Amino acid sequence: MKVLWGLTEMDLPFQRIDVGGAFGGTDTPEYRAMNPTGLVPTLQEGDFTLWESNAILRYLAQGHAAGAALWPADRHVRATVDHWMDAQQTLLNRPMGGVFWGLVRTPPDKRDLGAVATSIEETARIWGMIEPALNRHGYIAGADFSLCDIPWGVHVHRWFGMNYLGLTRPELPGLRAWYDRLCERPAFQQHVVGCPIA
Ligand SMILES: N[C@@H](CCC(=O)N[C@@H](CS)C(=O)NCC(=O)O)C(=O)O
Known part of the structure; x- marks a missing residue:
């Protein structure tokens, strides 16, 4: 995706x-x-x-896209985009995988709801970590959509799209507004929103 x-x-x-x-x-x-x-x-x-x-x-x-907002020329801005990309892999992937695999990819009678609850809590904490940046400037690394919004964006669609009893999400208005902003992008609609969460 x-x-x-x-x-x-x-x-x-x-x-x-x-x-x-x-x-x-x-x-x-x-x-x-x-x-x-x-x-x-x-x-x-x-x-x-x-x-x-x-x-x-x-x-x-x-x-x-070198030099464009997607992959900025400024070393500091680019490094900021880059560290958020790494953080998706190192911080978000594991707990988010626990929620996704534990709920979506596991039949109801096989679910380990204790482990899922732990993953949900951890995932919510990680989303809370990007909330201040989103509230500050709209996208993860700044006021413009950039490359790091892609790896996090595929997961936020799943986060909001998974509807299971027991999956409660903390109120994160910045995260919701960012997700709504991503939904306005045709490429996001085509390759993420348009695909089933399964
Ligand atoms: N860190 C790797 C992870 C790749 C990965 O886990 N791919 C999964 C899909 S998200 C996969 O290949 N699943 C299909 C399979 O295992 O056959 C990346 O970001 O490219």
Whole structure:
């Protein structure tokens, strides 16, 4: 989702090949040679191959949006965008994965609701961490939509879109307003909102 959304924000042509999960195709020597993690996404551009979603976003932005608000030229602003991208991977991914897998990907009779509750609490804390920045200037790294809004944005759609008994979200007006702002973006609608949370 991140890469498809990013490609569309940058107005870049691409061919999408669905692999992984129900599609399969990632457990082959050919795929593992491209991407040893066996996960998606993998980007292929000519002879060049790249994996890790945030690295792919940075690579694309470097080539196609360098200096624009998406990937600012100013070293400090760019580093700020970058540290938020890392924080999505290091801070948000694990607890958010616990909520998503624990509720959406686990049938009701198999759910470990204690573990899910812990993940919900931790995830809410992490969303609370970006709330001050969103209240201050509207997007995560400043007044403009930038690359770091993409990795966090795919998750905020799930956060607000998961409706399960026991999933209570703290009131975070800045987060809600940012999500509403993202929803105005056609690329977000196309590649995130338009896909089922499943
Ligand atoms: N840190 C990696 C995580 C990649 C990842 O976990 N991919 C999941 C989808 S979000 C996947 O490949 N799932 C399908 C599968 O395991 O077959 C990234 O951001 O690219």
